[in-house]
Amino acid sequence: MDKDIQLRPREAGELKEAASRWTEEELTLINSWAFQGERVIHGNPSGVDNAVGTWGGALRYQSGKITPLKRVPMLKILLTNTKVPRSTKVLVAGAKQKILKFPAIMDPVLDSIDAISQECQSVLEAMPENPSPEYYPVLEELFDINQHHLNVIGAGHPSLDRLCRVTASHGLHSKLTGAGGGGCGITLLRPDTSPLTVEAAKRDLCACGFECWETNIGAPGVTLHSSSSLNAKVLHALLES
Template sequence: MAPSVTLSAPAFAVSAPGKVILFGEHAVVYGKRAVAASVDLRTYLFFEPNTGDQIHLSLPDVNVTLMIPCCDIPLFDECANHPNFYETHFSALVADQGLQARAAILAFLYLYSKLAFRSRRLNPGMPTRGFTIRTRSFLPVGAGLGSSASFSTCLAAALLKHFDLLTGPAAARQDLVNEWAFRAEQVIHGHPSGVDNCITTYGGAKLYRKGEGTHDLAGFGGLRFVLVDTCVPKNTKQMVAGVAAFRERYPSVVNPLLDAVDGIAETFQALVATTPAAQLANHPDVARLIGLNHVLLSLLGVSHTALDTIRDVARRHGLAAKMTGGGGGGCALVWIPQGK
């Protein structure tokens, strides 16, 4: 797959892919494994500096058109507070915004505040520069395809470049983009696992575990999937919070379910490692694991009747399907074996 982030200057463009999670939704938040891959649908960000002190945000996918003087954005040092700690400091700048618009603006304001502070500390004489950011995405918003992570990755890369903070070897620069994209995801989702921004930053198909990073899954590329959008809006933050509340109330019930989801990701990793690509493309265990993962996620309370209907229709046609992403709506993933 192509590199996930591309840059050019002085005006420049950034793009980052979306993602699908094949196995491990929600369990990955609790340190379990997940299998995820990038998709050929992208968010594009166009960055144009100007000579004034105005920032213009144009984010039509979430209905944002906003002008902000640079001096109106408070700057904060790099203490370890969770990004949501700073939300009240930006409340006047996001007044009367819708839920998705508010989240996107807050992610921008947080990254700008922190990175501008770091830039001024490193380069005290650097003048304040305004700019225009325009984004367009081919990823449906709130469909479980990583639209927020794709946006966060583009935003992190663009602001790091603007503040001359993208230095060092290519791998270190990519790691830095991933670090700040995760912080933007914390603003948007509260307590994300980090898998989405890893995939939208690095691309490819990977096994991910929080705190351990990623491992490439080379054989994944031979598998074919169809994405089906339920057109039911979802809210990942609410879904994650719902599982957390369920787990707190019934830990002896929920923890084994999360362990079972982890076991599915582990089993799939072993299957990929030991099965030739030609056999993996129609291996019956792939269908079984997909079906099991959907059932476990349903038991966690994060499915939806539309997702269950897609799963049932697929089964009637001899196919395996499951929800992908946070659940409660969004997209389903249908595996198409070789020869179907």
């Protein structure tokens, strides 16, 4: 679980970025405070979520080291919330217990997860130079293999299995994101995926009681917005809060 590629989602129709930008010093401060929030929620967080949320783009996390990826493609996904609550601390503790109990079994699984991350990184970094559709079946296979491995280490949940079955019935490939144990999953959308297919998948996911959004990953990090860039619905919500 300590080897991963992280990409920041971008909401569909994301608000326009204001002309002013955060300085590096300000970003460092934002990141440090965001990390303290992660500590309150997760106990001993990796620092990945706050880092990618602050600086955006994509990064690789391995053995406590965070390395930004210089270039990544913009990928379309479905982001689905199963609405199943989970505790990251409990899930991590359970995975560690399983690793300690069955090291000869679990260590190769972790090595395979690391190899999946390395292969994914190679594909993502190659795509901007050569945006070939042949990369998408590779990413889909990596999604499937990774999801099975995450189930093995104890990060799965019946709600996530259901999510994967529903999207698979529409020819789409999904995996959990975050700690697992419920929470959210992501579904990769090829550029040529039919809008009718996407809408049908969203309809079936919502019928399961899930929430679902179309979005992109590999987006900018924290941005400063002016009130004039907010749409009326968002501005009203802020004024009411």
